[in-house]
Amino acid sequence: MTSRQLISVAGLAALALVAAASLTLAWRSTADDIAINERNFRLRALNEIVPPARYDNDLFDDTTTALDPELLGTGEPVTVYRARRDGQPVAVIFRVVAPRGYSGAIELLVGINFDGSVAGVRVSEHRETAGLGDQIEGGESDWIFGFTGRSLANPPEPGWAVQKDGGVFDQFTGATITPRAVVKAVRNALLYFSANRDELFAQDSPAAS
Amino acid sequence: MTPYSDIASNALWRNNAGFVQLLGLCPLLAVTTTLVDGLGLGIATTVVLLLSNVIASLLRPLLRPETRIAIFLVVIASLVTVVDLYMRARFFDLHRSLGIFVPLIATNCAILARAEVFASKHDPLRAAADGLLTGIGFAAALIAVGAIREVAGQGTLFAGADRLFGSAAGSLGLRVFDGGFLVAALPAGAFLTVGLLIALQNALGARKAPITVAGPAES
Numbered sequence: 001m002t003s004r005q006l007i008s009v010a011g012l013a014a015l016a017l018v019a020a021a022s023l024t025l026a027w028r029s030t031a032d033d034i035a036i037n038e039r040n041f042r043l044r045a046l047n048e049i050v051p052p053a054r055y056d057n058d059l060f061d062d063t064t065t066a067l068d069p070e071l072l073g074t075g076e077p078v079t080v081y082r083a084r085r086d087g088q089p090v091a092v093i094f095r096v097v098a099p100r101g102y103s104g105a106i107e108l109l110v111g112i113n114f115d116g117s118v119a120g121v122r123v124s125e126h127r128e129t130a131g132l133g134d135q136i137e138g139g140e141s142d143w144i145f146g147f148t149g150r151s152l153a154n155p156p157e158p159g160w161a162v163q164k165d166g167g168v169f170d171q172f173t174g175a176t177i178t179p180r181a182v183v184k185a186v187r188n189a190l191l192y193f194s195a196n197r198d199e200l201f202a203q204d205s206p207a208a209s
Numbered sequence: 210m211t212p213y214s215d216i217a218s219n220a221l222w223r224n225n226a227g228f229v230q231l232l233g234l235c236p237l238l239a240v241t242t243t244l245v246d247g248l249g250l251g252i253a254t255t256v257v258l259l260l261s262n263v264i265a266s267l268l269r270p271l272l273r274p275e276t277r278i279a280i281f282l283v284v285i286a287s288l289v290t291v292v293d294l295y296m297r298a299r300f301f302d303l304h305r306s307l308g309i310f311v312p313l314i315a316t317n318c319a320i321l322a323r324a325e326v327f328a329s330k331h332d333p334l335r336a337a338a339d340g341l342l343t344g345i346g347f348a349a350a351l352i353a354v355g356a357i358r359e360v361a362g363q364g365t366l367f368a369g370a371d372r373l374f375g376s377a378a379g380s381l382g383l384r385v386f387d388g389g390f391l392v393a394a395l396p397a398g399a400f401l402t403v404g405l406l407i408a409l410q411n412a413l414g415a416r417k418a419p420i421t422v423a424g425p426a427e428s
Binding site: 004005007008009011012015016019022023026027030033034037038041130131 | 268271273275276279280283284286287290291294295297298299301305391394395
């Protein structure tokens with residue numbers, strides 16, 4: 001290696017060091033704010049489903065995990081947030097995946113009250129067609145709010161389907177696959193909850209320890 | 210030395226990064242569903258361009274043919290990471306709606322091109338002017354496409370301004386008309402809008418001057 005090449009390499013290495021130091025500094029000075037923002041963002045999503053007036057515990061400190069690839073749509077353990085008031089169970093909120101959307105998986109945040117009724121459903125992640133399938137988003141249409149108050153008995157089977165399949169839920173013009181997937185995922189979440197309710201509320205929270 | 214007036218006319222109009230050089234086409238098409246998104250990414254890109262040009266110019270003594278590109282990449286990638294972190298700390302909601310396109314500023318060819326073609330051959334002040342004005346030219350393209358698509362696609366203008374300017378600006382959003390034409394919000398609408406704006410710029414005579422990606426030839 002010639003001395004000229006050595007100088008170029010040394011220059012690049014020195015610059016990389018300066019860059020690494022600057023990045024560390026930038027990360028340190030923003031990490032706290034970013035953590036707060038992300039926490040608030042997640043809390044806002046949870047509070048849309050179960051308003052803060054209904055519970056008095058810290059949702060992020062009172063969690064458990066659920067694992068049921070068939071009903072929850074994912075092979076990964078799912079975090080379950082538990083809302084309580086005066087120590088009494090109020091509702092759970094957890095993320096489920098509707099695997100058969102029109103373009104891939106749809107992620108939903110589902111809240112279920114202790115009595116088995118739906119506290120609320122929101123779409124957190126999807127790649128459905130804009131203007132058609134994306135009406136499952138709360139900001140695009142009121143469709144997703146139609147689940148609130150429903151339960152396994154309301155409507156009774158076979159009502160848990162889109163109207164085209166003989167159920168009570170609207171489909172969208174030009175988009176049946178998307179709402180069909182969401183309806184099925186919400187129903188599966190309710191099935192999971194009804195089978196596991198007491199365990200879900202009884203398990204110790206790993207976050208609290 | 211390139212006179213400032215040439216820097217300005219090239220950056221803003223004759224060699225506009227968005228409409229003439231078609232660099233950064235991916236963000237220009239992808240994030241311009243609303244004016245505020247376009248503006249937010251435009252500002253972020255401008256900040257990166259300005260700083261990367263100044264640093265590239267200051268590093269001129271260090272630049273060697275074999276490491277030059279690597280040095281630019283280190284500088285640009287670091288700057289983009291800092292901007293990304295800062296936006297997540299201060300403009301969290303805007304950052305969420307821009308998504309992957311903030312980190313992807315690093316891959317915007319306009320930034321590497323300005324460092325390589327201009328900043329590495331000019332003093333820091335001219336490099337700063339070039340970076341700032343190129344950024345503003347690109348931001349103007351993003352804003353124009355974003356505004357047209359927002360009005361046509363959603364019937365609103367400046368909706369979501371609070372994500373950029375704080376909650377006081379939330380009421381700045383205008384509803385121009387109800388409804389909107391879906392196609393404008395879809396990717397096809399992005400291509401159509403960009404194509405029409407390029408045609409408009411051509412009609413206004415921008416292409417009378419010979420086009421060089423490098424800007425005016427250096428003597």
